[in-house]
Amino acid sequence: MDLLISKEKATTLTQLEHDLADRKMATVILFEGEGGMAMSHIVNQIVAIFEPRNIKYHCVSNAKLPWIQYCLLNIAPKGTISIFDRGWYTGILSDKESNLSHNINLANSFERYLYNNGVNVIKIFLNFDEDKLKKHKKSYPVTLDGEDDVFNDLGHIKEFNVSKNKISNLLDQTNSKYATWDIIDMGDYKDTVKKIADLIEFRFNDLLKMPRHPEKFDIIEACPNPREKLDFTKTMSKDDYEKKLAKLQKKLAELQIKLAKSDKAMVLVFEGWDAAGKGGCIKRVTQALNPRGYKTFPVPAPTTEEKSHTHLWRFAKSIPDPGKIAIFDRSWYGRMMVEPIEGFCSELEYSRAAGEINLFESSLAKDHVIFVKFWIDITNEEQLKRFNDRAADPLKQWKLTDEDWRNREKWDVYEKYVNSMIKQTNTSYAPWVAVECVDKRYGRIKVLQTIVDTLKKELD
Amino acid sequence: MDLLISKEKATTLTQLEHDLADRKMATVILFEGEGGMAMSHIVNQIVAIFEPRNIKYHCVSNAKLPWIQYCLLNIAPKGTISIFDRGWYTGILSDKESNLSHNINLANSFERYLYNNGVNVIKIFLNFDEDKLKKHKKSYPVTLDGEDDVFNDLGHIKEFNVSKNKISNLLDQTNSKYATWDIIDMGDYKDTVKKIADLIEFRFNDLLKMPRHPEKFDIIEACPNPREKLDFTKTMSKDDYEKKLAKLQKKLAELQIKLAKSDKAMVLVFEGWDAAGKGGCIKRVTQALNPRGYKTFPVPAPTTEEKSHTHLWRFAKSIPDPGKIAIFDRSWYGRMMVEPIEGFCSELEYSRAAGEINLFESSLAKDHVIFVKFWIDITNEEQLKRFNDRAADPLKQWKLTDEDWRNREKWDVYEKYVNSMIKQTNTSYAPWVAVECVDKRYGRIKVLQTIVDTLKKELD
Structure with a gap:
């Protein structure tokens, strides 16, 4: 040429x-x-x-x-x-x-x-x-x-x-x-x-x-906050739990096959307090699923490569193709909790986060993605109890870090950000579901039930 | 389940x-x-x-x-x-x-x-x-x-x-x-x-x-070294160059189309002394190519993610599908030059590098990849001249770093490693071609001619 x-x-x-x-x-x-x-x-x-x-x-x-x-x-x-x-x-x-x-x-x-x-x-x-x-x-x-x-x-x-x-x-x-x-x-x-x-x-x-002036957005807390209706006294008996678990997991396995044949994909986001039981909930979901049809994505701190891109890039990579399920163990919502609280993003960046995330989710929802976002919730006292239990159990000590204790001290700050996050991003196309997990059995069943109900509705 | x-x-x-x-x-x-x-x-x-x-x-x-x-x-x-x-x-x-x-x-x-x-x-x-x-x-x-x-x-x-x-x-x-x-x-x-x-x-x-004992391999320098036959006095006139360049680029464009329709892919590796003219050679190649059919991969220091994998992982990602061309601007051969010299890999790792690389290349060559590896060569004096030219030209100063000068001081060490690398990895399925680039015109034409000849032979 x-x-x-x-x-x-x-x-x-x-x-x-x-x-x-x-x-x-x-x-x-x-x-x-x-x-x-x-x-x-x-x-x-x-x-x-x-x-x-x-x-x-x-x-x-x-x-x-x-x-x-x-x-x-x-x-x-x-x-x-x-x-x-x-x-x-x-x-x-x-x-x-x-x-x-x-x-x-x-x-x-x-x-x-x-x-x-x-x-x-x-x-x-x-x-x-x-x-x-x-x-x-x-x-x-x-x-x-x-x-x-x-x-x-x-x-x-x-x-x-x-x-x-x-x-x-x-x-x-x-x-x-x-x-x-x-x-x-x-x-x-x-x-x-x-x-x-x-x-x-x-x-x-x-x-x-030309100088650049990244914008500051107004914080608009217009969405309902399901955390306001949480009832931490809810429990479930072991018998009841085991029956429901088996039934829901069977149903979920069937729905996964239906999803696999459809032109839709599912994205499940799990956020929640430390020790709230995210991992346990995720496991009850994946146990029901055929491994060929889902992937889980734990979300550690971003790598150097990821930081050289815009903040949603590393998540866009993992959005599933039609027929598949992606499970995010923490997610892009770090930008609305840990990042502003710990100073990993600027005030300007935080102000824009909800708008940018809503754009990301709405464009994918419009295309092929069914979103459900879980906020796994416990009380402050329950967290303390679980931390102490972990500290006392040699088999579980690894689950507890100094950072967990430091985060715990900031409970009130986190709670403010969590509520604001939900009120900014609890949209019709990517709704938040708050899950009472003081009783783990109750919480896990609520997660499974929500996924099953959503898939039933969306795949009909 | x-x-x-x-x-x-x-x-x-x-x-x-x-x-x-x-x-x-x-x-x-x-x-x-x-x-x-x-x-x-x-x-x-x-x-x-x-x-x-x-x-x-x-x-x-x-x-x-x-x-x-x-x-x-x-x-x-x-x-x-x-x-x-x-x-x-x-x-x-x-x-x-x-x-x-x-x-x-x-x-x-x-x-x-x-x-x-x-x-x-x-x-x-x-x-x-x-x-x-x-x-x-x-x-x-x-x-x-x-x-x-x-x-x-x-x-x-x-x-x-x-x-x-x-x-x-x-x-x-x-x-x-x-x-x-x-x-x-x-x-x-x-x-x-x-x-x-x-x-x-x-x-x-x-x-x-169980303790692990990574192995040490013997260094086997069994392949011919084309650097021994280099003739740095070779030159090409401007007229001759321009005629040949146009002809070879046209031919290469035709061969790219032939490759695109075949079940083969091409991998071009460019290594060479600092300021030898790798970039100029690559550019004369890409100018001939349809951008839809090739990708270039500059190879910076590995990222944290890349380091958490085995050393060939980051290159395996970029091996092209059939029909495509990948051009590596530096490559996996860092493990046989800069890494051992600068202590970025251990002596054991260096000892195994050739065997591991030959395995990587031979398995891909057996499958669908046509390899050509270029060593772009100049004399020590020519490098000094080019460094000084760059230092004197405000438009080219950015091309010259302190690291370049430091590497230059280690010319003899590098030369030893380069010769050993070629003698260990100049295989029939992934041959090294040494290119005299003191006269840039001569070097660029040699690169193009080699690619054209290889494609002609492999696609017949």
Whole structure:
């Protein structure tokens, strides 16, 4: 492939590429538009300008995941430029017309999420006019007797099934301060590439100079809080428990098979006080399940790699495909409890957490995910009792750490954050269920019953 | 699912599970055998014993990768137990008969690799006798009107197409001190599960008590060293270069399409002196390629997550699927240069590196990967000149670090390791090509020419 831009321009751009990497900025160059292979030839030219080690190229044609999840996962870490040969707008334009306004909201919120979490987005729309392009056809590379087709798996989205007017509306409605659109008319091959190179130079300079102001969101506690109705006196007899456990586990096994054949997936989130019994609840669930259909994800502190991405990235990885179940033992809700309390995230980041999480969950729920989030609850006194029991039992001492005692001292602070978290994120598409677990038997049955009821309802 | 083992036994096993996690041991429990769903029911019982947060379950039925690569990638990190519901032996028994002795070697070497790199392997073969099992059929869970089939995607390997005698030979030939076989006869459901639980308890205790002695390998420098024939006086005129570059890049683009349609993949490794021109060579290659068909992988220091796995894990992730090209900008050969020199790996680990790497490359080459490994070479004087040029040029200063100067002081040590590396790993299935790059034009053309020649030969 002959490079179409001058050596000087290439040097300028690679220097800027280095400056962005040096400042640990994450940058996305998103190309959208029509024009099939002609557009791809243009993008290939842009890719070839940069140092291969700092860029990641993605072509959405392979995406099987929901668009937002796919794009989020494929945004490269800090210090890297991600080039998307089509991205979430291709997702939107390929989706049902009736989802359009939902999708526009989603795209805007997604770009706002990226902006606030330090990812720059440069959006370039390549305007395609068939008549005009015909005149310039000769300036584009000749495809080798159709051999190029092996890479042309974008055939089905070569031309969107929507009018110019609709596209223009879409661009207008998604042109925000978080990510503005640049529109380039596709004409002569070399001219078009040059125009784009100039544009990228301009945008890169802009990014390096413009200060960023991540936003602070208002805390909106609008959802009901099921913790208010907790009744810790509830108990269950051993006989009753064993009968119900067997019955519910059998039912759950059947429903897992039904889920496996459906186009839905299930995500179970387990949060709760230390020693509340999360592990025991999870185990009663997994015992009922076929291991081929579920995965559990314990959530330790984020790794260096995970920290170089936006905070939801590491969870997006583990969202299950249709037919599968994912069980999170702690979750993305760390950002609304331990992280602000221990200072692992800033006040600004905490203020945005609920909005960002609701976006994440709603987009997945809209696509294929059934969410249930459990808050496993005990009283302060019960926790003390369990800590003391653990301390006294040589077989259980390992379960108790100094950190547990330190967290216990902050019970009141945690409780404030927990209630706020639930009131901000107990949505219809991803509801919180508070579980009384002072009596473990009662708690485990409530968890199983909730999952069974939810699956029954959702799979009918 | 009713748990078939006693509560006491379960407590003992979870305590041992915790002890293994506490010592940061990585442990694989590999189940192999016939008996389809009956076997899966047994494995599910074992999975249900443990704390979900410390185990990872894998069923090989989804494996599309080469078996060794799939298993290596799915072995969980230190502190975790990986349960394989069938693994590499199912791979071997499903493979062509003519590959058997090769595969046996591979399995033994793989287990030796795991042993030496701190992964425990417990291999359990479930012996299946159809007549005997018929008597016990009633003890197994009733499948729900065939509904279970949704998870029974192992149908095609329900019974291996080989005689009992062959299986017995396979077990015998792969019963090594690195991973011994335990054979359990499948009988009554509950009895079988109990036997396995006892066995695992025994093996876990063994692992916790037995000292480990990772091996030291002999350094065998048996391969030819192309560095001995380097001629740094070679140059190429600008005219000649530009003509050849255009021609080779065009040819490479055509060959990429041919590769994309084949069942082969290509892995290009670039190693070389600092400032030798690796980046420039890589760029001339990628400029010719369609971005949809290749990925580049710069190799920085390993992350914490990567360090919790065996050293080849992070590279196994990036081995391309058929049709694709992967370009490594530095590679797994760090273990034979910077790591031993800077003390990032032990003398023992260095001694084993070539054997482990040759195993990795040969198994992939046997499967679908075409390897070319480039050593980009310059003279000591040329490096000094380039360092000084970089230091003097404000646009290039970022390319030069203090570390570069420190490494330069160790030129002689590096040279010794480089020569030894090449003489240990310049194999027929993954050859090293030494490239004179004092004249960058000459070097880049040699790289392109080598890739084109290799693809032509391999794809014919």
